[in-house]
Amino acid sequence: MKKEKIIKVGIMSKEAYKKRTIAIAKGEYIPKKDEPKVWFESLQSMAQVLSSQNQDLLKVIIEKQPQSLKELEELTGRAKPNLSRTLKTLEQYGIVELARVNNALV
Template identity: 45%
Template sequence: MTERTLRVGVASYEQMKARTMTIARGEQKPDRDDPTMWFTSLESFAKILSARNHALLDLIAQRKPGSLAELETLSGRPSPTSRER
């Protein structure tokens, strides 16, 4: 497996939206070293790194499910959209 560096940023929703709009208008161009993944807090980033989510990411990488429904079946976990129903 190729190792890659994940660049993460932490900013408020308003800051992320303003940055995105500035880039979309062509007023700013992201640097190569800018974060490509943003979170609103360190706590929200930490949730992504949980053992449960790590296992889910491994399952996705190994089995490559073709849909959320298939991933639900493989993992035994409901998707966020099915929890809303």
């Protein structure tokens, strides 16, 4: 069973995030260990990504540990295209990790 991890999130404008990223790449800024690893542009965008429906999805993933998108579809009753989009969004924020095994998303 994979260990649950706590993810610190922050709110930062796209422009400020871009400047921060450039400063990190140039070595001008070193992020502190306790700084958020996941950034959202607004509370609204965070609320959309971490909606109650998506939190329920994450609970199913943690508790049932499905081995395929098809299995997750069966466990949640959500359509495969919807799940795929949601999981890719969650992956962009570092909340889940996706992998392809035998051309299937897991």
